[in-house]
Amino acid sequence: MTSPTGQKIVSRIDLMRWRIKLYKKAFANFWDSFKQKKSGLLGLAVLIIMVVISAFPSIFAPYDPMEVVGLPFEPPSLAHPLGTDDVGRDMLSQLIYGTRTSIIIGFFAAFISFLIGIALGTLSGFYGGKLDDILMRITEFFLTIPSFPLMLVIAFILKPSIWNVMLAIAIVTWPQPVRVIRSEVFSLRERLYIKRARVIGNSNARILLKYILPKVFPLGLALMIVNVGWAIPSEAFLSWIGLGDPTHISWGMILYYAFGRGSFTVGAWWHFVPPGLMILLVIIAFTNLGRAMEEVLNPKLRKFETL
Amino acid sequence: MRTYVLSRIIQAFIMIIVAFVFSFFLFRIVPGDPTLAITGDPRLPLETKRMLYKMFGLDKPLHEQLLIFIINAFKGNLGISYQYKIPVTQLLLERLWNTLILLLPATLLSILIGIVMGMLAGWFRGKTMDTILTSLATLFWSTPSFWAGMFMIYLFAVRFHIFPTGGMMSYEVSYTDWWSSMSDFLHHLFLPMVTYAVIYSGQYALVLRNSLSEVLSEDYILLAEAKGCTEFQILRKHALKNASLPLVTMVGVNLGRLLLGSITIETVFTWPGVGRLVYEAVYYHDYPVLQGIFVFFITVTILLTVIVDILYTYLDPRVRLR
Numbered sequence: 001m002t003s004p005t006g007q008k009i010v011s012r013i014d015l016m017r018w019r020i021k022l023y024k025k026a027f028a029n030f031w032d033s034f035k036q037k038k039s040g041l042l043g044l045a046v047l048i049i050m051v052v053i054s055a056f057p058s059i060f061a062p063y064d065p066m067e068v069v070g071l072p073f074e075p076p077s078l079a080h081p082l083g084t085d086d087v088g089r090d091m092l093s094q095l096i097y098g099t100r101t102s103i104i105i106g107f108f109a110a111f112i113s114f115l116i117g118i119a120l121g122t123l124s125g126f127y128g129g130k131l132d133d134i135l136m137r138i139t140e141f142f143l144t145i146p147s148f149p150l151m152l153v154i155a156f157i158l159k160p161s162i163w164n165v166m167l168a169i170a171i172v173t174w175p176q177p178v179r180v181i182r183s184e185v186f187s188l189r190e191r192l193y194i195k196r197a198r199v200i201g202n203s204n205a206r207i208l209l210k211y212i213l214p215k216v217f218p219l220g221l222a223l224m225i226v227n228v229g230w231a232i233p234s235e236a237f238l239s240w241i242g243l244g245d246p247t248h249i250s251w252g253m254i255l256y257y258a259f260g261r262g263s264f265t266v267g268a269w270w271h272f273v274p275p276g277l278m279i280l281l282v283i284i285a286f287t288n289l290g291r292a293m294e295e296v297l298n299p300k301l302r303k304f305e306t307l
Numbered sequence: 308m309r310t311y312v313l314s315r316i317i318q319a320f321i322m323i324i325v326a327f328v329f330s331f332f333l334f335r336i337v338p339g340d341p342t343l344a345i346t347g348d349p350r351l352p353l354e355t356k357r358m359l360y361k362m363f364g365l366d367k368p369l370h371e372q373l374l375i376f377i378i379n380a381f382k383g384n385l386g387i388s389y390q391y392k393i394p395v396t397q398l399l400l401e402r403l404w405n406t407l408i409l410l411l412p413a414t415l416l417s418i419l420i421g422i423v424m425g426m427l428a429g430w431f432r433g434k435t436m437d438t439i440l441t442s443l444a445t446l447f448w449s450t451p452s453f454w455a456g457m458f459m460i461y462l463f464a465v466r467f468h469i470f471p472t473g474g475m476m477s478y479e480v481s482y483t484d485w486w487s488s489m490s491d492f493l494h495h496l497f498l499p500m501v502t503y504a505v506i507y508s509g510q511y512a513l514v515l516r517n518s519l520s521e522v523l524s525e526d527y528i529l530l531a532e533a534k535g536c537t538e539f540q541i542l543r544k545h546a547l548k549n550a551s552l553p554l555v556t557m558v559g560v561n562l563g564r565l566l567l568g569s570i571t572i573e574t575v576f577t578w579p580g581v582g583r584l585v586y587e588a589v590y591y592h593d594y595p596v597l598q599g600i601f602v603f604f605i606t607v608t609i610l611l612t613v614i615v616d617i618l619y620t621y622l623d624p625r626v627r628l629r
Contacts, residue, residue: 141329144322145329146562148567149567149570149600153597156597237451241570241586241589242590259453259457259575266465267465272454272461276450279451
């Protein structure tokens, strides 16, 4: 450090290289244990397929989802692999564009609660004291209130739009990640290397940013993935009951129309079965992926084998 | 012990008051003129508006309104429905019976299915039977209840005409004797009840399976085996009792999901219960009804959580000692 400036730069680059190496090694370690979890890999595959579909829906969809291209309630055929809805729009195209909306809403809602979880969880776990007390009381309150009625009421009070649906879902999901991350930070705080970092004169903010945050970040990510698997059916529920955004097609909106127009009473199974199966697939995939990640990252959970 | 019960009850009471305050302010965020929501007419003269404000107590300061709201909520007065023009409490009580008639047998049935599935999966853990049952339970647990309801109606009512599509009774028929009306009611009850039970059995099965496989690796099970107990005896006498403890908390904790089931299943099957009332309130923008049901749901949840907690201390001596 005391040597000329040139040497300092070199050492810094070395430090960075070393750090990158460390991260690479950590990721390789993670991947080695993750690889053995078949359910996690399957979930990852579903996630990638869904993201690709929602990134380029126009490539996969044969028609414009809003355009009337056939007769009402046409059963599945070569021209329309999943039939048509009550006004004659192509169901496959709607399903593909619906994937986009559902995935975006699911990810954003989970992302909001991920951010809140990371921020409040680390602060609460690190500083403890009064702040922790107050935050824990608030999360306790939100965890006691039945989540679905609360979500419904919030979505009902706000105007129906995809942003408000996301907000309603996020308001209900944030306490869980806060709690998990808080208890993780709680145990991290007592570790020797954190104490050592403090002794050599690191400030609280520096310890938080440098040592604690990178440690809890992967766990937060795992929780976020689990939450996506929760947010997507929640969106479907809100849209289905009539609180969704009518300008965007999502799986929930398809089910809303299928329910409102009585597709299931006229026997048009192709109108409501595919979106339901997609939701089912997403829940199973994301829950398994998130749990597999959590199990790898959090050895305490390893004894609970999931599917 | 007594102090624990007392402190839990006081906690619950505070929690309920906080929840009332919370829902009071939650419904205050609603943008727009409340008189518009009541009458649906934007051309209302100013005097009528003032009269309505006075009638509903909206001219009073906010803290006074809050106090009135809380006192009224405790008295059971939750306002008047915009759509039905009758007190919300009356509406709620009428619908509550229908909900209970559906939910109680359905919940019992789901616990029963869950216990059987979880028991078999836990007993045969690691074998094919376990894989099949756990996959099935995960499938049930993941299925959106409203979609399952639509699917069941399509399959059993529309396709095969075995059960009616919805409602509690057939309206077009008048019954002469008690038995035929009862059988018609049961005919209507069957499909929503089974749908609900199957969907919610998954979580019970998964929890029981996990706790059973944990209990079965304990030392006292080994001891029982060494004593020469048969497998069935071990399961019935030693393992199941301890393994089913988490199920008790499950019932309390997952009340939120049960309420969701009540909303979705009742809506799909046009069952005239509280859940269907939620759907109607959303559809007709009936704020007082929604607020009333929300307050009611929260109160019930908090009370049930306390009851389950207290019950748990009686069932599990390890908790009692602390």
